[in-house]
Amino acid sequence: MRNNAFLHFLTLLLFKQKSKHIGAVLISVIIIFLLSAVLFLSSSLQYSLLSALQKQGDFVVTRIQAGKPANTPVAWVDQILGINGVTHVAPRIYGRYFFAPRENAFLVVGIDFFDEQNNQALQRLLKDVDLKRFFSKDSMLVGEGVRKFLEAHYFKNDFTFKTPKGTFKKVNIYQTLPKQANLIDNDMIIMPIELAREIFGLGEGEVTDITFNVPNDAEWDNIITKLHLLFYDVRVIEKREVKKAYENLYNYKGGLFLILYLVTIVTFMLILYQRYSMVYSTERKEIGILRAVGWSIKDILKLKFYENLVIVIISFIIGVVLAYLYVFVLNAPLLSHIFLGGSNLANHVTFVPVVKFGILGSIFLFYAVPFLAAVLIPAWKVAVTPPKEAML
């Protein structure tokens, strides 16, 4: 490589004339940095959500009455178990508990601690719980956000729920949910199903929904048909539908940014066009000299093309590395609020580094194509400088 005369000369020129290019590199780095930060963030969130979702049950069924969700009878569990291919059927109480004084809501999930869980994350979690101690008094597991919130309101070791009957129920905080699942579990409270039933005021033998798995995904459509045959008033939520909804959501957020970016990119192109028209007009003499000593138009175009390619690649690498550090090391201060805004408890998410080749390719194209296109015409203009220029 070092032996190639053209590359030697190219690096020489770039190095000696770096002041010419610094402006373009700076703008490029900023643009790439913002762009990649947003895309890294959205793909990391998407990844965390999907991997959390992956661990949940394949189906959730609830009873529906007059188009409105109603309490589901536990008796359905046995009927669902009767369908071939269904495993891990678990009744669940699931709902938001509104904490009126601060206008905040917790997500309360009541499960049967003695059942085998179809949610793999819960399964793993419950393994570490000392059930004897847990059941010695009313206890619950809380998410990081809930714990912080309660602590701030002087509920250190327990919290008192208000039941629909008007009585109070004091529940002990047993432990905090592990941190890595924060995106979903932040405002979650997990407690035994009986306790949840009391807090939400559900009748005996009633739950909000039932979850189960169907390991063979080719059977999914059949299972749905069978469920509808079994119950006339059932609503079935598939995991794959939820997955698609999540994917769409983050696609949207990333996509909206890109649309905004289109405006920036067009401005960027105009600036580049202007800037390089100017830079190159100062180079006319130099190019004339090169042409006079035997460089062809093609050689000059090649030189300019490589010059710009080097600038593009250098700014790309710097921008992407900076964005990586910002998102995955510094946890994206400021930007993360835009993406996580709307959750009612303060959330502190650690982003899982996910950098897919496709994202890098997209960022590169999104920036490199307009860049190179914008300098192409100015570069041609200077490349056809008549060599006579050198005689003047």
Add this chain to the structure above:
Amino acid sequence: MFLNTNGYKGWIMVVLKNINKIYNEGTPQAFEALKSINLSVSHGETVVLSGVSGSGKSTLLSLIAALDKPSNGKIMVNGELISKLPDLHASTYRAKTIGVIFQHFNLLESLSVEENVIVPLINSGFDMQTIKVLADKSMELSAISHKASQEVKALSGGEKQRCAIARALIHEPELILCDEPTANLDRANSLKFIEILQSLHNMGKTVIVATHDPLFEGLSFVRKVVHMEDGTIVEAKDSE
């Protein structure tokens, strides 16, 4: 073909036939810089084009160097018709056959002497090692080796010119064109330039010098002095 080149190759280096050059043709500012020029230069000759500035010497030189194209007429150099060449061929011609020494030296100021000298060979396909060897040889010939790694900005006029000479010679061209080479030099440096010219002549190169410097009058190795006025050749006399 107006000339059987095969028979003359090696003998006649440059032939110009009925060359006209009109600037801004077809506009009110049209200006006829060259009028029906006919000239031939043999291989190994040193020719001086003399005349006041504006007489068309530089224009003629730029046409021979294929830096510009004539409005009509034919130019043949080393057996090749160069008056109407596509860019790729014109530049190959410039890169292989000729070396030009410009009045204002035309160096890339931000680069060092050596880096300037290698410029014509960057696209030659040679590797850097070969190019360095050629550059050393050329800089030695032009007596500038001692400043090889110095930036051109810091050089004196004479040194700049020797750098330009080294650049013009690196690819060992057959034909060397000099445009007012001593216009920006003091007397001592001008004499030194003439010395280098003499050694080029002794190496068997064909040299054409456009100048109005009286120093070039009566030089022993100059074979022909062509005097130009108002875009025409008024007198072409052989020194012998």
Add this chain to the structure above:
Amino acid sequence: MNEILLNNEVIVYLLSETVLYLLLFVAFLVTVGLVKKWNFDAFTTEQFTLENRSYLVMTIIFFGIVLKIILLPYFVYTIDALSDLVPGAMCGAGVIKANAYGNPLLALKIVILFLSGLWLSINSIDLKAKRYPYLKLKSWFFLFIFVLLSAEFLLDILYFTHIETTNPVSCCSVIFGQTGGANSLPFGLDIPKLLMLFYLLFALIVLSLFSNLSLVSVASSILFVVVGYYAVVYFFGTYIYELPTHKCPFCMLQDHYHYVGYAVWGLLLLGTFFAIDYAVMNVFFHTVSQTLKRIAIVLLSMFVFLCSGYVAVYYFKNGVWL
């Protein structure tokens, strides 16, 4: 707003295509001027300007083709990424079938790449000659390509604005599968005949390249693209997926199969392109490039070895054929 148009990859893809189309449009305008006024023997300033402008056209086309080469796999990648959004689609096969524009678009892209590759070859011999002998030819050729480019751009827009995210599409097992026992191979071929044709054509291309039977090379190369496509989808693909019923040209582009599809299709297209390019240059312009020939043979051999390799490896691992 259609949610497809908010997909990151689609935005990037359409932006790139638009920018490129604008540049190519400039090249088109310049070329029209060239065709009208070109006269190499003129010594006028206008002619010199035209000669300089021809370099602008060249630069734009060169930039365009390099980018189109990158954008073709990116397009396929985009299609593949969309399969998450389009209901029913498991891979690109369903998405490309989501409306009537998809398949023509993909075919047109490949044709354009082949033609512009040829253009570059003609351009390079034109530059090497002393009088730009092919300038008119290459200009008209580009004008023709530009018509195709415009159609491509139009199809690009029509295709992406007409993908429904509510109507489910078929997945590849339906499109390429033999449900109902129908033989979906063309010309009444069956698998053994198809494979025979595949290897014979490969041999024919190599032999005709070596013996400079250029017209034979062109014909066999074009046939090889078609036969190669069917052979991969209906035979070699099943070994890549290790599933006799899985017949799909798109699934192999997914990470589950280590993106091997990009290599398979890339080698097939590039290999046949260089073979055709070499042969066309040989017949019509009498220029022989040993490098082109070597590249063509190496790429095609790699393609055949890669495909056959999957079959061989499967057999060695499992001791049976699918």
